[in-house]
Amino acid sequence: MHKLIPFIILFWSFTMQLQAKKLKAGPYRAVLILDEVSAKELPFNFELYFENKKPIITIRNGEEKIRVDEIQVNKDSLFIRMPVFDTEFRCKVKGNMWEGLWINHYRKTNTTIPFKAYFNQSHRFEVTEVQTSTSVEGKWEVTFKGTGGSETRAIGVFHHIEQSAFVSGTFLTETGDYRFLDGVLNGNRLQLSCFDGSHAFLFEATLSNKDTLDGVFFSGSHWKERWVGFKNDSAKLRHPEEITFTKKKDSVLYFKYKDTDGKWVSSNDSFLKNKVIIVQLMGSWCPNCMDESRYLKQVYEKHNASGLEIVALAFEKTSDAEKSKAQVLRMKSRLQLPYTVLLTEKTGKDKASEAFPFLNEVSAFPTTLFLDRSHHIVKIHTGFNGPATGAAHDEFVKQTELLIERLLHAP
Numbered sequence: 001m002h003k004l005i006p007f008i009i010l011f012w013s014f015t016m017q018l019q020a021k022k023l024k025a026g027p028y029r030a031v032l033i034l035d036e037v038s039a040k041e042l043p044f045n046f047e048l049y050f051e052n053k054k055p056i057i058t059i060r061n062g063e064e065k066i067r068v069d070e071i072q073v074n075k076d077s078l079f080i081r082m083p084v085f086d087t088e089f090r091c092k093v094k095g096n097m098w099e100g101l102w103i104n105h106y107r108k109t110n111t112t113i114p115f116k117a118y119f120n121q122s123h124r125f126e127v128t129e130v131q132t133s134t135s136v137e138g139k140w141e142v143t144f145k146g147t148g149g150s151e152t153r154a155i156g157v158f159h160h161i162e163q164s165a166f167v168s169g170t171f172l173t174e175t176g177d178y179r180f181l182d183g184v185l186n187g188n189r190l191q192l193s194c195f196d197g198s199h200a201f202l203f204e205a206t207l208s209n210k211d212t213l214d215g216v217f218f219s220g221s222h223w224k225e226r227w228v229g230f231k232n233d234s235a236k237l238r239h240p241e242e243i244t245f246t247k248k249k250d251s252v253l254y255f256k257y258k259d260t261d262g263k264w265v266s267s268n269d270s271f272l273k274n275k276v277i278i279v280q281l282m283g284s285w286c287p288n289c290m291d292e293s294r295y296l297k298q299v300y301e302k303h304n305a306s307g308l309e310i311v312a313l314a315f316e317k318t319s320d321a322e323k324s325k326a327q328v329l330r331m332k333s334r335l336q337l338p339y340t341v342l343l344t345e346k347t348g349k350d351k352a353s354e355a356f357p358f359l360n361e362v363s364a365f366p367t368t369l370f371l372d373r374s375h376h377i378v379k380i381h382t383g384f385n386g387p388a389t390g391a392a393h394d395e396f397v398k399q400t401e402l403l404i405e406r407l408l409h410a411p
Contacts, residue, residue, distance in 0.1 A: 002390075005253075009070065009073050013053060014359050018073075018266070019073060019284055022073075022076065022093055022266040023048060023055055023073065023093065023380065024048070024079075024096070024119050024120075025048050025049050025050060025115060026048065026119060026120055027045065027046075027047050027048065027119075027121065027122040028045070028046050028047065028048060028098075028117045028119055028120075028121065029043060029045055029117065029118050029121035029123060029124070030043065030045070030046060030098075030115065030116065030117040030118075030291060031043050031044075031115070031233065032044075032102055032113045032114070032115055032195070032200055032220075033113065033114040034113065034116070034202065034218055034221045035218070035221065036114065038247075040202075040218070041211035042193050042195065042200055042201075042202040042218065043124050043125060043184075043193055044060075044061065044124065044182075044193060044195035045059070045060045045122065045124055045196070046058060046059045046060065046068075046117070047060070051069075052086055054069070054071075055071045055073065055318075056068070056070065056071070057080065059178070059196070059197075060182070061181070061182050061193075061194050061195065061196060062168040062180040062181065062182040062314050062388070063168070063180060063387075063388075064179070064180040064196070065084065066196060066197065067083065067140060067398065068080060068081075068082060068083060068197075070083070070085070072084075075209055076092050076093045076094070076222055077091070077092055077093075078090070078091050078092070078093060078098065078100070081111070081332050081409045082197030082198075083308055084109075084290060084328060084330065084331050084334045084335070085106075085196075085197040085198040085284075085285060085287075086104075086105040086106055086224075086281075086285065086286060086314055087103060087104045087105060087106070087197050087198065088102075088103050088105075088318075089101070089102050089103070089115060089387070091115060091117075091279070095161065096115060096118065096119040096120065096215075096379065096404065097117065097118055097119065098115075098117040099115070099117075099407065100114075100115050101113065101114060101115055101117050102115045102200075105348075106198075106285055106317050107222070108228070108336035110220065110221055110222040111199070113221050119231065119328065120188075124183060124184070124193065125181055125184045125191045125193075126184075126185050126341075128186050128187075129138060129164075129165070129167060129186045129187040134187065134188060134207065134210065135160055135185070135210075136160070136167060136185055136213070136378045137158060137159060137160050137189055138158065138233055139155060139231075139232060139233045139234075139235050140155065140156035140229040140230065140232065140235065141153075141159055141229065141230050141231075141235035142154040142155060142156045142171060142213075142219060142228070142229040143227065143228055143229075144224055144225055144226075144227045145226045145227065145228070146225045147225070151364070152173060153173070153174070153237060154172060154227075154233045154237075155171065155172040155236075156169065156170075156171050156213075156229050157169050157170055157171075157389065157390065157392075160185070162260075163209065164179045165185050165186065167181075167182075167183050167184060167192065168180070168181065168183075168191065169181050169192065170388040170389055171238065172385060172389055172392060173237070173383070174240065174243060174268070174363075174364070174382065174383060175288075175363060175364030175383045175384050176364060176366075176383040176385070176386075177288065177381065177384075177385055177388055177389045177392075178194065178199070178201060178290035179194055179196060179199060179287055179291070179386060179388050180194060180196075180286070180387075180388040181193065181194050181201070181203065181388070182194065183203075187208070188206055188207040188208065189204070189205075189206060189207070190203070190204065190205045190206075190207060190215065190380075191203070192204075192214060193205055196287055197284040198285060199219075199287055200219065200220045200289045201217070201218070201219060202217070202218040203215060203217050203218075203227070204218075205218050205227070205229070208255060210231075211230060212228070212229070212230055212233035213227075213228065213230075214226075214227075214228050214229075214367075215227055215228075216228050226301050228320050234367075240381050240382045240385075241349055241379060241380065241381055241382075242385075243363055243364075243365055243382040243410060244359055244360060244361060244362060244363060244382050245359070246358055246360075246377055246380070246382045246394070247334050247358055247359070247360060248266065248357060248358060250376055250378075251358050251370060251376065251377050251380040252374070252375050252376055253267060253277075253279060253314065253356075253371055253375055253376075254267050254268070254312075254344075254375075254376055255267050255279070256264070257313060257342035257343060257344050257345075257353075258330050258343055259340060259341070259342055259343070260325055260328055260332070260341065260343065265340065265342055267311075267375060270282075271308070272307065272311070272375075274307075274311055274373050275307050275308065275309045275373060275403065276303075276307055276308045276309070276311070276370075276371065276372060276373055276407045276408055277308075277310075277311060277370075277375065278296065278308070278310045278311075278368060278369070278370055278371075279310075279311050279312075279313065279317065279341060279368070279369040280292065280293070280310065280311070280312040280313065280366055281287070281313050281352055281362060281365060281366060281367040281368070281369050281372065282312050282314060282315070282365055282366045283314055283315050283316055283317065283328045283329035283365050284314060284316060284328050284330070284402060285316065285317045285327075285367065286365045287383045288365070288366060288383065288386060289331055289365055289366045289384070290331075290335065291384055291386035291387065292364065292366045292368070292384040292386070293312070293331075293337060294335060295384075295397070296310055296312075296339065297335065297337055297338060297339070298335070299400070299404065300338055300339045301338065303404055303408065304338075304339075306408050307373070307408055308404060308408060309339070310339070310340070311339065311340045311341075312337075312339065312340065312341040312342065313342050313344050314328050314341055314343055314344060315343065315344050315345060315346050315347060315348065315352050316328070316343075316344075316345075316347060316350065318347065319345050319346065319347055319379050321343070321345055321353075324343050324345060325343060328341055328343060332363050347357050349361075349362050349363060349364070350367070352367075357382065359380070363382060364382050364383045366383070366384050367380065367381070367382050367383075368380070368381045368384075370403060370404075370407070372407050373407070373410070377405065378403075378404060381396075384396075
């Protein structure tokens with residue numbers, strides 16, 4: 001049997017190489033078909049290439065590039081697992097086209113969306129009209145209008161790439177941003193999209209009088225709502241440090257949860273004694289949390305030797321301990337997180353609020369608590385303005401750095 005092992009490995013490798021040859025390296029235009037009746041499509045772009053004969057995909061959303069390397073090839077079938085998030089593609093290669101499904105394992109209903117990808121197409125949306133003086137450059141005061149009369153305020157920030165019809169940008173909300181959006185302004189029609197493995201967002205709107213946008217937002221195939229925007233360079237949201245707060249002044253934070261090795265960890269443990277601590281309420285399913293985790297990794301590497309610790313408390317999509325553990329371990333490995341991540345075995349903002357009854361509420365993931373060396377809560381930040389928000393992200397980084405330096409050097 002042992003003599004057969006090298007042969008089996010060689011045969012498997014040769015078979016994989018033959019199967020991979022059916023895949024064509026180069027640019028692809030992909031679409032998620034949100035509604036087959038109306039032919040509503042959410043487009044995104046990726047490029048396929050090979051590393052040591054292994055297929056790799058890079059998904060592009062504006063400045064963002066997402067590397068996807070968990071790809072299995074079986075004859076004419078492709079199985080593509082997204083990094084970090086619990087979603088995947090299952091499709092067949094048909095000449096210059098791939099066809100199949102995107103499967104979102106987080107959802108209990110509407111778990112699949114039809115998917116197609118076309119080889120050697122690099123556009124996202126068709127540019128059908130020559131760009132004129134019409135522009136959406138700048139800041140917009142936005143309201144998303146949900147069912148039942150609910151409304152959510154946001155700020156749209158858009159930028160024309162080299163003064164062309166191509167537009168990048170995002171929406172800032174009080175619970176985080178909509179990450180990297182990529183699209184075009186066709187005459188007076190704005191189209192933006194994003195696909196990162198968790199978010200599948202499509203924004204469409206009509207521009208009128210150069211200062212009013214009226215459109216529809218699609219989140220996958222399960223949700224859509226109207227949104228309106230008005231040009232307003234002075235638009236503001238509630239400050240993220242005013243949304244969640246302690247009910248009692250000088251509150252000391254205490255927590256106790258298991259880590260991914262099954263060991264109990266509490267805020268009273270010796271490795272946290274007399275340390276400045278950042279406590280991150282997050283989930284491996286949350287794109288904004290992943291953006292913040294990448295940033296906190298840099299913070300940890302810079303300040304850990306000076307007395308800073310970071311502890312993430314994971315509120316996963318499932319209370320199943322083993323599944324939560326597997327998802328968090330995958331996240332830690334993918335992001336190479338050097339700091340402690342604990343499993344709460346709780347789900348949702350309501351359970352997070354119950355876990356911290358001394359707070360008025362937990363309204364978003366991530367919510368980040370900054371503690372001094374005595375573990376008093378000195379600041380709570382709701383949401384995270386990621387790299388796609390530009391100036392807002394830079395300001396958060398600046399203020400956080402100032403706070404950490406002050407806490408580390410406090411007498």
